[in-house]
Amino acid sequence: MESIAVSRYEDASLALRNENLAQSLYDEGAVIMQDVLLTLHGDQHRARRTLEFRVFRRDFFRWYETEVFPRTLAETMAPYEAAGRADLIDLGYRVTMNLTADFAGIDRPARTPQETAQLLKLVMTFSEGATLVHSTRDKDAVRAEVRAALAEFDAAFLKGSIDKRKALLARFAKSEIAEDALPRDVLTVLLRNEDKLELPPEILRREMAFYLQAGSHSTANSTTHALHELLAWCEKRPQDRARLESDPLFLQRCVHESFRLHPASPVAWRRPVCPVSLAGGHRAGTEDRVVVDLHQANRDPAIFGADADVFNPHRVLPPNVPPFGLTFGTGVHSCLGRDLDGGVLPRADADPATHQLGIVPLFVRTLLAKGARLDPKEPPVRAQHTARPNWGRYPILLGR
Numbered sequence: 001m002e003s004i005a006v007s008r009y010e011d012a013s014l015a016l017r018n019e020n021l022a023q024s025l026y027d028e029g030a031v032i033m034q035d036v037l038l039t040l041h042g043d044q045h046r047a048r049r050t051l052e053f054r055v056f057r058r059d060f061f062r063w064y065e066t067e068v069f070p071r072t073l074a075e076t077m078a079p080y081e082a083a084g085r086a087d088l089i090d091l092g093y094r095v096t097m098n099l100t101a102d103f104a105g106i107d108r109p110a111r112t113p114q115e116t117a118q119l120l121k122l123v124m125t126f127s128e129g130a131t132l133v134h135s136t137r138d139k140d141a142v143r144a145e146v147r148a149a150l151a152e153f154d155a156a157f158l159k160g161s162i163d164k165r166k167a168l169l170a171r172f173a174k175s176e177i178a179e180d181a182l183p184r185d186v187l188t189v190l191l192r193n194e195d196k197l198e199l200p201p202e203i204l205r206r207e208m209a210f211y212l213q214a215g216s217h218s219t220a221n222s223t224t225h226a227l228h229e230l231l232a233w234c235e236k237r238p239q240d241r242a243r244l245e246s247d248p249l250f251l252q253r254c255v256h257e258s259f260r261l262h263p264a265s266p267v268a269w270r271r272p273v274c275p276v277s278l279a280g281g282h283r284a285g286t287e288d289r290v291v292v293d294l295h296q297a298n299r300d301p302a303i304f305g306a307d308a309d310v311f312n313p314h315r316v317l318p319p320n321v322p323p324f325g326l327t328f329g330t331g332v333h334s335c336l337g338r339d340l341d342g343g344v345l346p347r348a349d350a351d352p353a354t355h356q357l358g359i360v361p362l363f364v365r366t367l368l369a370k371g372a373r374l375d376p377k378e379p380p381v382r383a384q385h386t387a388r389p390n391w392g393r394y395p396i397l398l399g400r
């Protein structure tokens, strides 16, 4: 087997859009990732994505961003604000855990910090299972932990969420309730279309577990990277701190620049389903692995300029290149949560007062408005347990 690296922006973009390349990063993590949306290929993938996409519409994001998220954020941040400090990793996961659970359709009836912590612990185990290929631990031991976590998730969260939705769907079928009384989430869409999909209970369980971890890690880590870049930027240009709070489009542009530099998944792996030609004259066979290096592609000087490695929200981009590069992927597996987390790209006539900013820019804006700054006594620490360049602890002080 040959491993073929693709790291120029244009080549990476082409590889991700090549429909003869199937997902392969999660083969080893089948205990949690087998037959979930991200690992399906071809017709099966298309059918499920088309259904699930119904939940990820811009009108819904707009409603979520203005109505639901501010409440969840305020609720989750309150104890940290009262304490005047937070570890942004911990806070970020708590906020984003609720966000992804809302979209997946996993109810948290108690809505207590303990319940969030229980769900978070389960999701950490699912995530370790998904990235089993990188694990240095005994892989069978990790698999056993994932199976136990799935059983706990089923009993504590999933069963109740399914029962509630099935009861509502039955009432809807009898015209006792209107369609808009049904929850708008992935679980409801899947249960409503069970007859069109092959979804035995174990696949439905893995799909829900996948959603919880797909959205929460990426959002939490991206928020921390963005705040870090912005604090460093404002240290050199203190006049921009006020602008970040008063100019939402500038703030969003800055967060997109941070997304570009810090893709949540630094690489995507693909396996050819038939022999394929890649850019640069490479041929890849069905036994080979194509490693699409999103981190390098997003720093390609041919696209992003000589200062591609540096945070510069004023950079000029070529036409049709999004400011966040390939951070949300592209092609058939492109991220369904992109506009939810990153918002809409502003047009020249965008109205800052109504523009959909995205959850990460909103979260960062709220942190800045609450006076977020580094704690001089406790500098941030890089994560130790992963090869990914993430933060392990990110202590911040809150309050003006």
Ligand code: HEM
Pocket (backbone or CB within 6 Å): 016, 023, 037, 038, 039, 049, 099, 100, 103, 214, 215, 216, 218, 219, 222, 263, 264, 265, 268, 269, 326, 327, 328, 329, 330, 332, 333, 334, 335, 336, 337, 338, 340, 341, 360
């Ligand atoms: C900053 C935050 C996020 C980043 C950087 C990110 C990144 C990505 C990337 C790179 C992929 C494609 C992987 C590949 O091609 O192999 C992807 C897929 C996906 N993401 Fe995200 N994601 C983020 C947030 C979210 C959120 C909040 C959700 C859900 C609420 C979500 C749901 C999904 C789903 C369902 C897929 C699979 C799509 C498919 O296979 O058809 N993501 N994401």
